[in-house]
């Protein structure tokens with residue numbers, strides 16, 4: 001039984017990691033989250049009353065706050081997911097990405113190092129700092145048929161991916177220079193329950209249900225390698241427990257799809273699962289609207305996940321088809337979560353600004 005400090009645990013992937021840890025292990029979990037617009041404690045309903053779950057509202061850029069959390073909770077493992085994560089927001093306002101993703105990761109590394117250096121030797125050897133990153137750090141595969149491996153050179157294109165690339169380099173440097181036992185994972189696009197509706201898949205589902213346009217950048221020919229979030233959470237827990245120190249593991253779903261194809265699949269599922277369409281809508285696909293492409297938009301990402309498969313025996317349990325069906329069903333069955341995100345009440349009540 002260990003104590004695992006999860007940063008960004010109120011976000012999309014972090015909450016999946018916490019649900020997995022509480023439901024599938026005996027570990028104690030400390031969720032450290034600043035609760036930005038992307039943090040939603042309602043994503044943890046069902047596990048947040050468990051006595052093994054603790055919450056600390058804290059900013060990873062605050063060294064004293066981090067020092068306190070390390071002192072109070074004495075974690076054995078840090079799983080670092082807290083980040084600004086939306087590419088479009090990074091283009092509109094990169095400052096928060098530089099601050100949280102780079103300065104925040106540096107601040108967390110330093111807090112972890114100071115704590116780790118004072119641990120007894122056996123605890124020091126077992127300590128892990130697991131940094132969760134993205135395949136976007138490798139840049140654009142363009143028209144090439146290749147896959148990203150752990151040896152692919154870094155060539156980030158957006159302020160988001162550049163800030164994540166910087167944080168990956170910092171983590172490697174803290175391993176090499178100070179010997180902090182780190183491990184890094186780089187994962188492809190996730191989808192699944194509790195994803196904030198600014199991201200492609202939930203945005204399309206919720207817009208379609210309201211009869212709103214389904215915006216697609218450019219021609220919709222960008223290719224992403226989609227992974228169901230619970231498969232990612234399982235991979236992360238495996239790497240945190242068994243990954244080799246100093247190593248990087250790529251995680252992907254073997255599910256390359258063009259954005260247009262993804263949107264068409266959602267429309268087909270909705271025809272079956274939500275046949276009562278908003279007034280005036282004949283087919284959900286008629287709502288597809290092509291909009292001006294995102295500047296610097298990478299054309300293709302795809303992951304070679306053979307290392308994690310060979311070393312740790314991980315493989316995704318869901319195909320794109322089974323995962324997408326579960327996702328659409330989840331959004332249909334969890335309208336309250338969606339409405340409270342869409343009307344902002346999940347934040348207003350937390351901030352004490354009335355319902």
Ligand code: NAD
Pocket residue numbers: 007008009010011012013014032033034035036037038039040058059060061080081082083084085086100104132133134135164186187188189190191196
């Ligand atoms: P998210 O935006 O849903 O959640 C981020 C969480 O971090 C939120 O709860 C937010 O409140 C918290 N946070 C933000 N700034 C903070 C700060 N300064 N201090 C403390 N907490 C802060 O993100 P996500 O999609 O769950 O992604 C989690 C991690 O996984 C990120 O590091 C991201 O780069 C990485 N990743 C995401 C994907 C994906 O497809 N979503 C794919 C690969 C890797």
